[in-house]
Amino acid sequence: MKKIIAGITLLILFSGKVLFATEGMWLPQLLSVLNEKEMKEMGMKITAKDIYDVSRGSLKDAIVSLGGFCTAEVISDKGLLLTNHHCAYSAIQQHSSLQNNYIDNGFWAFSASEELANPGLTATFIIRIDEVTQQALEGVTGDLTERERQSRIDKNLNAVRASAQKESWQHMLIRPFFEGNKYYLFITETFTDVRLVGTPPSSIGKFGSDTDNWVWPRHTGDFALFRIYADKNNRPAEYSKENVPYKPKRSLSISLDGLNRNDFTMVFGFPGRTQEYLHSAAIAQVLEKQNPAKIEIRTRALNITDKYMRGNEAIKIQYASKFASTANAWKKWQGESLGLEKTRAVAKRKAYEADFQKRVDANPEWKKLYGTLLQDLADTYTAIENPALYRDIFNETMRNVEILSFGTRVIPLINASSRSADAYEDIKTELLEYSKDYFKNYSKETDREVAVALLNLFVSTMPQSFVPATLQADNSALVTSLFNSSLLVHPDNFTATLQKPMDDAVATLSSDPAVQLVSSMARLYSENNVATVNTLQEKLNGLQQKYMEAQLTVFKEKRFYPDANSTMRVTYGKVNGYSPRDAVEYDHYTYLDGVMEKYVPGDYEFDVPAKLIELYNKKDYGPYGVNGKMPVCFIASNHTTGGNSGSPALDAWGNLVGLNFDRVWEGTMSDINYDPSICRNIMVDARYILFIIDKFAGAGHLVREMKLVHPKKQGK
Numbered sequence: 001m002k003k004i005i006a007g008i009t010l011l012i013l014f015s016g017k018v019l020f021a022t023e024g025m026w027l028p029q030l031l032s033v034l035n036e037k038e039m040k041e042m043g044m045k046i047t048a049k050d051i052y053d054v055s056r057g058s059l060k061d062a063i064v065s066l067g068g069f070c071t072a073e074v075i076s077d078k079g080l081l082l083t084n085h086h087c088a089y090s091a092i093q094q095h096s097s098l099q100n101n102y103i104d105n106g107f108w109a110f111s112a113s114e115e116l117a118n119p120g121l122t123a124t125f126i127i128r129i130d131e132v133t134q135q136a137l138e139g140v141t142g143d144l145t146e147r148e149r150q151s152r153i154d155k156n157l158n159a160v161r162a163s164a165q166k167e168s169w170q171h172m173l174i175r176p177f178f179e180g181n182k183y184y185l186f187i188t189e190t191f192t193d194v195r196l197v198g199t200p201p202s203s204i205g206k207f208g209s210d211t212d213n214w215v216w217p218r219h220t221g222d223f224a225l226f227r228i229y230a231d232k233n234n235r236p237a238e239y240s241k242e243n244v245p246y247k248p249k250r251s252l253s254i255s256l257d258g259l260n261r262n263d264f265t266m267v268f269g270f271p272g273r274t275q276e277y278l279h280s281a282a283i284a285q286v287l288e289k290q291n292p293a294k295i296e297i298r299t300r301a302l303n304i305t306d307k308y309m310r311g312n313e314a315i316k317i318q319y320a321s322k323f324a325s326t327a328n329a330w331k332k333w334q335g336e337s338l339g340l341e342k343t344r345a346v347a348k349r350k351a352y353e354a355d356f357q358k359r360v361d362a363n364p365e366w367k368k369l370y371g372t373l374l375q376d377l378a379d380t381y382t383a384i385e386n387p388a389l390y391r392d393i394f395n396e397t398m399r400n401v402e403i404l405s406f407g408t409r410v411i412p413l414i415n416a417s418s419r420s421a422d423a424y425e426d427i428k429t430e431l432l433e434y435s436k437d438y439f440k441n442y443s444k445e446t447d448r449e450v451a452v453a454l455l456n457l458f459v460s461t462m463p464q465s466f467v468p469a470t471l472q473a474d475n476s477a478l479v480t481s482l483f484n485s486s487l488l489v490h491p492d493n494f495t496a497t498l499q500k501p502m503d504d505a506v507a508t509l510s511s512d513p514a515v516q517l518v519s520s521m522a523r524l525y526s527e528n529n530v531a532t533v534n535t536l537q538e539k540l541n542g543l544q545q546k547y548m549e550a551q552l553t554v555f556k557e558k559r560f561y562p563d564a565n566s567t568m569r570v571t572y573g574k575v576n577g578y579s580p581r582d583a584v585e586y587d588h589y590t591y592l593d594g595v596m597e598k599y600v601p602g603d604y605e606f607d608v609p610a611k612l613i614e615l616y617n618k619k620d621y622g623p624y625g626v627n628g629k630m631p632v633c634f635i636a637s638n639h640t641t642g643g644n645s646g647s648p649a650l651d652a653w654g655n656l657v658g659l660n661f662d663r664v665w666e667g668t669m670s671d672i673n674y675d676p677s678i679c680r681n682i683m684v685d686a687r688y689i690l691f692i693i694d695k696f697a698g699a700g701h702l703v704r705e706m707k708l709v710h711p712k713k714q715g716k
């Protein structure tokens, strides 16, 4: 009775402001069962079938996975694609030089012939999603070892693949969900001719750069445009002059009305990876071990790279994209650690585990199945703590010292030579291709200084057994001599060597000092750690699968969503500000006025283009401004993660109102521990995007391709 009264009082207290749970990244084909009712209560005006339907065009047919790392959406019936500037950044950088600096100046195609091809970039539509759990888990019994279980599943999945229906130009993939407790099959269509149509200059598309990254209030016009091309039958085809703009089954209308506080919104896209069901011991490890080690390595690499980029325009272009991606994760890990501390994620997870254990212990059958799970997980995490740390330090060192990461690509070539001449030729062709772009973006001075810093750190943080005898506490002299003599830093010598007959080339490469350093580091790592990590990881995978199964069984009243795994998801929430700390309140919208407040003439990160200042001074916003102001970004409680970049933010009717591109600093721990009070996703307002294309760039012909709507006036 007391509880009921308390509940009623709560309802009264919050009356007019009903709180909804906005956690979750949901499977689009299950919305009608799990979410539709709640979405409607929150304000959605369309049905789950309007979002996902295989029998007619639905919203899902306008959404693509861009290259597997971002999301994009079709916004015209000529295959025009909208995504983030930072998702297009590597393409923009590839097309840029000191003469044609699209990073600094932006780029706009004024006719189809000016659109730029991007070999390797893909756009993948989801045709259909089918559950195949039953087939996948057939004959999988509790007594199998983790390895037996996996091989049984692999066999089952091969049978599923063999019998699945698809057209010849389509693909299929099967993914595990809920730690391997459910399986879904995806039929996909991948377009490989995706051309760059337009991008604002970085002073708009990347305004605030790394200082503002992951931070609210934000003022970035983080968008770019591509176009999908197809063959004459509207099917995927390799790049060809004969290809024509793709005619989509569905394209998104764009709303000119914006959103208000408390308005419903959803984000539709391809979130990459979350770990919402970790054991508390795993969270503690991320916090105490893994994040600090990775942050320290990248801090050193980034400080050095930043110094060279600021001192030299050519290096700034060469490293623009690499620096952005290294800095992005580096900064996120810091926000994540702060957020995990602040929300007491470990303590909260321990309380959840105590509840789990209590329920399990009270049920004899569960106790038999799951009684020791938590203890087993805790023990295995303790065992993997150091091996996982060594893995991170090794991988980060190899990744951030370019001469080493390039070396790891040369070793497979040497190894292939002992297998067969054909294998060698295949890898050689790939490596020569790779090395062109690699050397184009390589600065020897920068890498040399990074190499000294990171090798020194490697020696001081790794156990002796991982450190090759050639490395010392101070590796300056070693690195100098390495960079003087290694082929891996001389593009011409490297290419010339690969042109020689196989045996000669292999002899030269094998005796290269950088290749030798990489092989000895790799060999010691492999001897000391690979088997240990793999065995423990396999054990953990098995335990996680059981733990997930147990949670689904024990917390029957809870609505679970599967961790992100780069498959298509819908997340929904409401537009709202938040309070990051005592006495501080953040609003939900930013305006062009805020861009001008941050403006620092000539600054590396906060410069503003003259044309934009002029438009601001004249308040020349065309149909895109509201009451004399130009909206720029807004936030909502949608649960998003990396990969959701470029996802459309949709209004209650399914019109595009914004473009997702980031999360707020205090909420980046949502990959592990979502907290509705401070987790917010950041979107660019669609009106700012249109304003920049039309008024700033003078590319109104692109806006005329789109369908603009006034849902709040028209009610649709």
Ligand code: ARG
Pocket: 086, 206, 209, 210, 213, 214, 324, 325, 327, 328, 642, 645, 661, 662, 663
């Ligand atoms: N933080 C956003 C995301 O995770 C944007 C990254 C791009 N921006 C940047 N300044 N590096 O991808």
Ligand code: GLU
Pocket: 069, 070, 640, 641, 642, 643, 644, 645, 646, 661, 662, 663
């Ligand atoms: N910027 C991220 C991306 O590239 C999205 C932000 C996030 O991680 O939520 O996908």
